[in-house]
Amino acid sequence: MSEQPTTLPSRKAWSPRKRQRIGRGAQYTLLIVVAVVLASLADWGAIRQSFFNTQVAADGLPRLFTVALKNTVIYTISGYVVGFALGMLLALMRQSSVAPYRWTASTYIEIFRGLPALVIFLMIGSLPLAFPGLQVPGGVYGQAALGLGLVSAAYMAETFRAGLQAVPKGQMEAARSLGMPHMRAMVSIIVPQAVRIVIPPLTNELVLLFKDSSLVLFLGVTAAQVELAKFGNDQASTFASPTPILVSGLTYLLITIPLGYVARRLESRQRGKR
Amino acid sequence: MSTVEIRNLHKSFGQLEVLKGIDFTVEAGQVVCVIGPSGSGKSTLLRCVNLLERPTSGQVFVDGTELTDPDVDIDAVRRRLGMVFQQFNLFAHLTVLRNVTIAQERVLKRGRAEAEEIARETLEKVGLSEKADSFPAQLSGGQQQRVAIARALAMNPSLMLFDEPTSALDPELVGDVLSVMRELAQDGMTMLVVTHEMGFAREVADRVVFMDRGAIVEDGPPEQVIADPRHPRTREFLGRVLHPEGADDE
Numbered sequence: 281m282s283e284q285p286t287t288l289p290s291r292k293a294w295s296p297r298k299r300q301r302i303g304r305g306a307q308y309t310l311l312i313v314v315a316v317v318l319a320s321l322a323d324w325g326a327i328r329q330s331f332f333n334t335q336v337a338a339d340g341l342p343r344l345f346t347v348a349l350k351n352t353v354i355y356t357i358s359g360y361v362v363g364f365a366l367g368m369l370l371a372l373m374r375q376s377s378v379a380p381y382r383w384t385a386s387t388y389i390e391i392f393r394g395l396p397a398l399v400i401f402l403m404i405g406s407l408p409l410a411f412p413g414l415q416v417p418g419g420v421y422g423q424a425a426l427g428l429g430l431v432s433a434a435y436m437a438e439t440f441r442a443g444l445q446a447v448p449k450g451q452m453e454a455a456r457s458l459g460m461p462h463m464r465a466m467v468s469i470i471v472p473q474a475v476r477i478v479i480p481p482l483t484n485e486l487v488l489l490f491k492d493s494s495l496v497l498f499l500g501v502t503a504a505q506v507e508l509a510k511f512g513n514d515q516a517s518t519f520a521s522p523t524p525i526l527v528s529g530l531t532y533l534l535i536t537i538p539l540g541y542v543a544r545r546l547e548s549r550q551r552g553k554r
Numbered sequence: 555m556s557t558v559e560i561r562n563l564h565k566s567f568g569q570l571e572v573l574k575g576i577d578f579t580v581e582a583g584q585v586v587c588v589i590g591p592s593g594s595g596k597s598t599l600l601r602c603v604n605l606l607e608r609p610t611s612g613q614v615f616v617d618g619t620e621l622t623d624p625d626v627d628i629d630a631v632r633r634r635l636g637m638v639f640q641q642f643n644l645f646a647h648l649t650v651l652r653n654v655t656i657a658q659e660r661v662l663k664r665g666r667a668e669a670e671e672i673a674r675e676t677l678e679k680v681g682l683s684e685k686a687d688s689f690p691a692q693l694s695g696g697q698q699q700r701v702a703i704a705r706a707l708a709m710n711p712s713l714m715l716f717d718e719p720t721s722a723l724d725p726e727l728v729g730d731v732l733s734v735m736r737e738l739a740q741d742g743m744t745m746l747v748v749t750h751e752m753g754f755a756r757e758v759a760d761r762v763v764f765m766d767r768g769a770i771v772e773d774g775p776p777e778q779v780i781a782d783p784r785h786p787r788t789r790e791f792l793g794r795v796l797h798p799e800g801a802d803d804e
Binding site: 458 | 643644646647
């Protein structure tokens with residue numbers, strides 16, 4: 281045991297500090313080499329011409345916001361409202377004392393969490409094939425709200441369930457001991473507190489839904505109904521340039537990054553409160 | 555007619571029998587304190603009186619209504635019973651005032667103005683009128699418990715149930731809660747109190763009930779049960795509670 285300290289330094293000549301410095305130096309060197317190679321290989325003129333073409337970008341400008349972003353927001357919010365209501369209903373059904381309600385809710389959640397959102401949109405788009413007279417009220421807007429709502433409801437139901445379970449048991453006991461029937465206690469006491477608890481994850485769900493709204497593209501929309509992804513795609517084919525897609529992408533980030541930031545802030549604030 | 559009458563009450567949680575045949579009454583205007591070691595079933599007994607726990611067998615009557623009758627409207631009975639919990643259980647998302655008005659409005663169907671007037675009166679009674687617009691998290695434990703008492707009182711209960719109301723409080727906050735309870739008792743409120751506060755029991759209670767291992771061991775006036783217990787188990791328990799440090803000397 282006493283021999284080890286004397287043998288170790290002789291085998292490894294470098295001190296830990298020196299080894300760390302050399303390691304870091306190697307990482308920086310690699311980074312510089314990669315950057316220099318990329319910079320010398322890339323055709324900057326062509327890249328600017330195709331991805332950062334200001335003329336092409338300017339052409340879409342008013343409509344990017346007045347039509348595409350506006351529709352994206354409409355699709356997202358209407359889908360969110362449907363998902364919120366249906367998700368809450370499913371979460372309450374999962375807690376029901378009537379077993380078939382629980383089974384229905386669990387089955388729904390399993391199925392819709394397991395399906396790609398795209399498949400659900402394709403299914404909604406093809407409903408008229410099965411029922412020729414069938415019209416989803418609100419046209420594409422109704423279909424979008426339905427599709428995004430069906431998808432997000434499954435996730436929101438799980439979130440709400442966690443929120444309902446996080447409300448201390450004593451809250452229900454206090455409400456019942458004041459003579460409130462079970463349903464009244466849920467509505468006045470438990471659900472409002474559960475919703476407060478799940479605000480951060482629900483904000484994240486809004487971010488996800490905002491991105492998923494791009495799937496409306498598959499419903500077949502008119503020029504007035506176009507959202508960001510389709511708008512970028514259409515512009516890209518018109519001008520034979522990827523710039524509009526990049527612009528659409530940046531517009532998504534304009535919303536999703538601040539919203540994600542808000543969600544993280546809410547989350548840390550809530551953690552501080554508990 | 556007794557305010558509370560309990561006949562041969564049994565309660566089991568799975569294999570564990572917590573209450574083993576309780577017979578017991580509370581008369582109108584009485585203050586009854588239930589004491590006993592933890593796990594003796596005293597909280598379960600209290601929770602059976604407003605059916606937060608369902609008795610396994612036996613009967614519970616409140617103001618002559620049998621709660622254990624399956625057809626009874628339990629919400630209607632609970633309206634007449636105030637309950638104060640160890641952990642306060644104030645509604646965390648509502649202001650103090652709203653905590654006191656919500657059940658008045660939703661259960662007793664009082665109008666907003668009337669409910670608020672009654673709420674302010676009861677908050678005044680517990681000495682917290684200036685906290686009406688605070689949220690529970692902004693109050694100390696003692697203040698929260700006094701709001702919980704006000705919330706129950708605003709429903710004009712004919713009986714108040716207290717489940718170890720001071721056990722979760724810092725020692726310096728216990729006094730305020732006990733003095734509110736003492737005033738209630740002086741006003742003639744019928745009270746059933748599960749407590750470890752022997753001083754309170756001795757001073758305020760008309761009767762003290764000592765429970766151990768799911769049964770009532772001794773039931774009588776405080777000067778008898780606390781000052782001159784008949785049963786060795788009562789004596790042993792009181793010895794430990796009243797002289798927690800002296801117990802090891804012998």
